[in-house]
Amino acid sequence: xxxxxxxxxxxxxxxxxxxxxxxxxxxxxxxxxxxxxxxxxxxxxxxxxxxxxxxxxxxxxxxxxxxxxxxxxxxxxxxxxxxxxxxxxxxxxxxxxxxxxxx
Numbered sequence: 001x002x003x004x005x006x007x008x009x010x011x012x013x014x015x016x017x018x019x020x021x022x023x024x025x026x027x028x029x030x031x032x033x034x035x036x037x038x039x040x041x042x043x044x045x046x047x048x049x050x051x052x053x054x055x056x057x058x059x060x061x062x063x064x065x066x067x068x069x070x071x072x073x074x075x076x077x078x079x080x081x082x083x084x085x086x087x088x089x090x091x092x093x094x095x096x097x098x099x100x101x102x103x
Contacts, residue, residue, distance in 0.1 A: 002040055003040050003041055005038050005039070005061070007035075008035045008036070009102075010032060010033050010034070011031070012033075013027040013028065016028055034073070034075075034097075034098035034102060035096065035098065036059060036075065036095070036096045037093055037095050038095075039091060039092070040093070041092075042082055042089070042090035042091065042092045046082060049080045049082065049092055049094070050082075052080055053077050054076070056074060056077075056099065057074070058073070058075075059072060059073060059075050060072040073103065074098070074099050075097060075098045077095070077096055078097050079094065079095035080092065080094055081095075
């Protein structure tokens with residue numbers, strides 16, 4: 001039900017040395033994290049959005065109409081941003097940081 005959505009999935013890497021590759025760096029994959037930014041149109045209550053910061057929610061993402069192409073996880077709302085200009089609709093965004101793995 002979001003106006004826009006950006007999903008970011010990261011993996012930390014640790015540089016290692018490799019006797020077979022002295023001219024190039026080699027890396028090992030380490031811990032992963034994920035973050036979601038969701039854009040929305042601000043309704044009648046600004047307070048409702050602002051009060052979401054600090055709450056833990058369950059998020060689910062997928063391809064519309066597909067049961068198998070979905071991921072979900074628990075995330076914490078870390079930011080609510082609202083912007084508006086005279087004569088235009090107010091827009092907002094929420095930023096969620098994943099807490100744990102995706103399933």
